[in-house]
Amino acid sequence: MTIKKGILTSLCITALIVFAGYTGIVFAHGQPHSAQDLKLFEMAYQKAVDQGYKIFHDAKLGTTGQSCDMCHPDAANTHPETYPKYQTQIKKVIGLRDMINWCILNPLKGKELAPDSEEMIALEAYITNQRKGTPLAPGKH
Amino acid sequence: MLALKIVFSILFLLVSSNLSAYCEPYKLAIPLGLTEPAIPENNPMTVEKIALGKKLYFDKRLSADDTVACSNCHDPKLGFADALPTSAGIRGQFGPRNAPTVLNSAFYDLQFWDGRVPSLEDQAKGPIINPVEMGMASHDDLVKKLKGIPEYVKDFQAVFGAEITIDRIVQAIAAFERTLISGNSPFDRFFYNSESDAISEPAKKGLLVFRGKGRCLNCHDFNPIYALFTDNKFHNIGVGMDKAEPDPGRFKVTGNSADQGAFKTSTLRNIALTAPYMHDGSQKTLEEVVEFYNQGGHKNPYLDGGIVPLNLTDQEKKDLVEFLKSLTGELPKL
Amino acid sequence: MDSNKKNGMTRRELLRTGTGAAAVTLLAGISPFGLVRAAFGEEKAEPFTFAYLSDAHLYVKNINQKFVDALVKGVQNVNDMNPAPDFVFFGGDLAQLGHPDELKLGKEILSDLKPKLHIMVGEHDWYRDMGETWKTLFGPDRYSFDHKGIHFVVLNSVIVKDYWTPNKMTPEQRMLAMAQLDNPKGEAFTVGEEQRDWLQTDLKKVKSETPVVVFSHSPLYKLYRPWNFWTDDAEEVRKLLSRFKTVTVFHGHTHQVLTNRIGNITFHGFLSTSWPWPYAPKGTPELTLQMDRPDPFFSTDGCGWGIIDMLGSGQADKTYEPWNRSPMKVTYEEIASGKWPPAYPQGSSGPSY
Numbered sequence: 001m002t003i004k005k006g007i008l009t010s011l012c013i014t015a016l017i018v019f020a021g022y023t024g025i026v027f028a029h030g031q032p033h034s035a036q037d038l039k040l041f042e043m044a045y046q047k048a049v050d051q052g053y054k055i056f057h058d059a060k061l062g063t064t065g066q067s068c069d070m071c072h073p074d075a076a077n078t079h080p081e082t083y084p085k086y087q088t089q090i091k092k093v094i095g096l097r098d099m100i101n102w103c104i105l106n107p108l109k110g111k112e113l114a115p116d117s118e119e120m121i122a123l124e125a126y127i128t129n130q131r132k133g134t135p136l137a138p139g140k141h
Numbered sequence: 142m143l144a145l146k147i148v149f150s151i152l153f154l155l156v157s158s159n160l161s162a163y164c165e166p167y168k169l170a171i172p173l174g175l176t177e178p179a180i181p182e183n184n185p186m187t188v189e190k191i192a193l194g195k196k197l198y199f200d201k202r203l204s205a206d207d208t209v210a211c212s213n214c215h216d217p218k219l220g221f222a223d224a225l226p227t228s229a230g231i232r233g234q235f236g237p238r239n240a241p242t243v244l245n246s247a248f249y250d251l252q253f254w255d256g257r258v259p260s261l262e263d264q265a266k267g268p269i270i271n272p273v274e275m276g277m278a279s280h281d282d283l284v285k286k287l288k289g290i291p292e293y294v295k296d297f298q299a300v301f302g303a304e305i306t307i308d309r310i311v312q313a314i315a316a317f318e319r320t321l322i323s324g325n326s327p328f329d330r331f332f333y334n335s336e337s338d339a340i341s342e343p344a345k346k347g348l349l350v351f352r353g354k355g356r357c358l359n360c361h362d363f364n365p366i367y368a369l370f371t372d373n374k375f376h377n378i379g380v381g382m383d384k385a386e387p388d389p390g391r392f393k394v395t396g397n398s399a400d401q402g403a404f405k406t407s408t409l410r411n412i413a414l415t416a417p418y419m420h421d422g423s424q425k426t427l428e429e430v431v432e433f434y435n436q437g438g439h440k441n442p443y444l445d446g447g448i449v450p451l452n453l454t455d456q457e458k459k460d461l462v463e464f465l466k467s468l469t470g471e472l473p474k475l
Numbered sequence: 476m477d478s479n480k481k482n483g484m485t486r487r488e489l490l491r492t493g494t495g496a497a498a499v500t501l502l503a504g505i506s507p508f509g510l511v512r513a514a515f516g517e518e519k520a521e522p523f524t525f526a527y528l529s530d531a532h533l534y535v536k537n538i539n540q541k542f543v544d545a546l547v548k549g550v551q552n553v554n555d556m557n558p559a560p561d562f563v564f565f566g567g568d569l570a571q572l573g574h575p576d577e578l579k580l581g582k583e584i585l586s587d588l589k590p591k592l593h594i595m596v597g598e599h600d601w602y603r604d605m606g607e608t609w610k611t612l613f614g615p616d617r618y619s620f621d622h623k624g625i626h627f628v629v630l631n632s633v634i635v636k637d638y639w640t641p642n643k644m645t646p647e648q649r650m651l652a653m654a655q656l657d658n659p660k661g662e663a664f665t666v667g668e669e670q671r672d673w674l675q676t677d678l679k680k681v682k683s684e685t686p687v688v689v690f691s692h693s694p695l696y697k698l699y700r701p702w703n704f705w706t707d708d709a710e711e712v713r714k715l716l717s718r719f720k721t722v723t724v725f726h727g728h729t730h731q732v733l734t735n736r737i738g739n740i741t742f743h744g745f746l747s748t749s750w751p752w753p754y755a756p757k758g759t760p761e762l763t764l765q766m767d768r769p770d771p772f773f774s775t776d777g778c779g780w781g782i783i784d785m786l787g788s789g790q791a792d793k794t795y796e797p798w799n800r801s802p803m804k805v806t807y808e809e810i811a812s813g814k815w816p817p818a819y820p821q822g823s824s825g826p827s828y
Contacts, residue, residue, distance in 0.1 A: 057655065064534075064538065064539045065534045065571070066539070066750070069655065069656065071750055071751065071752070071753070071771070072753070073656045073657035073701075073702055073752065073753070074702075076753045076756065077753035077768065088770070089770065089771065089772045090352075091352070091358050091359075092365075103771060105354075106771065106772070107771050359772050397802065398552060398555065399796075399798060399799065399800065399801070399802075442547070442551035443548075444548075445773065445799065446775030446776050447772050447773045447774070
């Protein structure tokens with residue numbers, strides 16, 4: 001192979017690599033999220049938070065006419081940043097959604113939500129969103 | 142020289158005979174599922190003291206007419222209770238409350254259904270002078286009576302190195318009662334020793350009800366280390382509140398209106414052995430007890446906020462009873 | 476008042492003479508009834524006790540039995556008081572959604588009270604039909620009365636700006652909006668100009684030395700706006716009360732233990748029979764000895780009622796009677812001592828909400 005051909009080949013390969021990288025074919029993992037993606041993530045998250053807000057304020061979550069906001073206005077006194085922790089009402093270490101279900105079952109006398117249900121995730125999204133910025137303090141009482 | 146030897150020997154005998162009174166400390170064996178009970182510093186456990194306490198516990202002469210001993214109402218053959226709704230004292234008189242089991246009573250912070258005294262020693266003083274129980278006119282009367290029994294004079298001298306007083310009488314009884322602890326039940330083996338076949342499948346389901354829908358665990362408390370099945374608190378669950386003059390319970394001790402009709406949370410250990418249940422013995426079976434809680438107790442103005450209707454299914458109720466039966470532990474050998 | 480004429484002389488005539496002053500002192504010592512004048516002409520009221528029940532938030536029975544049971548329990552607790560209180564005051568929010576059935580149920584339960592009942596309106600009672608049912612069942616929403624030397628005023632302090640008409644809301648929608656404590660679009664409670672004028676007129680006939688007690692559903696100060704723990708025209712209302720020597724405000728709405736002092740006025744918040752509110756993220760007055768966080772396992776924890784001891788000075792001691800907990804007494808002397816509230820136990824910074 002002549003030198004000229006060699007240089008040309010190298011240039012072509014480099015161009016191919018750069019092109020592949022640019023379009024994400026080879027280096028897809030290392031790319032930052034596009035502005036459009038970020039907007040989608042934010043909208044989907046906000047949708048869950050809004051759904052959580054609605055359920056949190058819905059007296060039909062239980063059967064006694066009570067809704068979560070009656071004891072927890074603006075999700076006050078829920079302390080999501082302290083989970084998992086030993087929960088005195090349940091007498092073992094649990095996560096936030098277990099306590100949500102306990103509250104639905106006991107004061108609200110409703111039916112427990114499946115832990116992975118959309119409603120449960122929405123409630124967790126709203127509750128934790130209200131405490132955004134609070135440092136994590138798992139186990140704290 | 143001989144005189145000196147005699148004097149020394151006599152001194153030695155005197156000292157050693159007194160020393161031997163304090164010489165055999167009793168090491169309490171803690172069964173699986175339990176922890177150390179509180180033992181007052183001024184009443185250490187010794188073998189001799191426990192033997193004396195046991196003698197007193199079974200001695201009918203502690204009552205005014207020599208018919209009632211502690212063991213009448215706290216009978217080892219009946220789970221250290223007496224299988225009656227309320228207990229019979231001297232001359233066939235009945236009191237207002239059910240005799241609690243002595244088993245594991247060492248773990249209560251306060252004694253009696255209304256928690257009016259803090260220790261087993263103080264508890265033992267009560268029935269002795271209660272006119273419907275053992276009916277002695279006074280503690281002094283009992284002391285005088287026992288001082289007239291040479292065997293007891295000797296025993297007290299041996300154990301305490303001193304004369305009979307009411308405090309020493311109850312200290313001996315309390316020391317004996319502290320040996321009446323019972324654990325290592327099928328539940329203990331299942332929960333604390335991971336023996337997965339120690340309790341039946343229905344009992345396992347009953348344990349889940351106990352911790353969850355049944356809401357039992359919050360007052361009949363146990364934890365990952367040991368199980369007393371009592372929170373040592375007082376709750377009004379509505380028992381007896383439908384009477385014209387309900388038993389005031391803890392209210393008589395504290396004067397807090399919130400304590401009206403509130404009674405101490407009983408341990409559930411050996412509960413299958415100690416029917417009938419509640420402070421007035423009004424519930425005869427475990428099924429009746431479970432149904433009572435299922436209904437939300439008996440509504441009254443002082444009902445504890447933790448008592449609510451449970452909506453248990455029939456199967457859940459049965460499973461819960463099976464679980465309660467698994468709390469029967471190994472009984473102490475007398 | 477007839478007691479002005481003791482021994483055939485009016486109070487002023489008595490005091491003018493030197494022996495009169497001595498006679499007054501003597502009279503002050505031996506006269507047990509009515510107004511007692513001490514040597515320096517200070518008016519003193521007669522001490523007495525009344526009970527405070529509040530915030531029952533009743534639904535009709537087949538929706539929520541617990542709130543009904545709680546109010547019944549409160550009524551029974553009050554009836555069990557020995558000696559009986561002079562009267563019982565209900566602090567507002569008898570109903571939850573202002574429905575006539577809820578209000579009638581509340582009236583029925585409260586009718587079992589043995590002592591006399593004075594009652595006040597809350598926003599949950601008012602906003603379904605703008606107080607129509609309330610006024611039919613309980614009378615005017617603002618009034619005053621005198622008792623044992625104290626002037627009592629009852630206000631409707633939950634007046635808000637009309638936002639339902641421009642938004643074409645139905646009565647039920649308006650009620651639901653008012654019922655949500657953390658409503659981000661909520662309008663602030665006020666006493667309002669018309670009612671402040673009524674208050675001014677009412678107070679005209681009251682001497683400055685006479686102790687005054689104001690019952691108000693909202694706190695008559697500004698604690699936390701997002702939850703309407705707030706009275707927007709509080710300063711104006713307090714100005715009307717500023718000339719009085721002793722003023723105490725008793726309020727509901729906040730469902731928690733609260734104590735505050737602004738100028739000459741002491742403020743006391745009371746427990747609800749139905750459910751507890753947490754303390755607000757900010758604005759809780761420093762004089763408040765906060766109650767510990769309720770345990771939701773106990774359906775009545777954090778709830779209860781209260782007892783108020785009106786002292787001869789016209790100030791008040793209060794005792795909270797929380798269900799599931801020990802009673803908590805706070806005296807006026809403690810509040811005014813400058814050493815209130817007491818420090819929390821070592822290592823603790825108080826209950827955390």
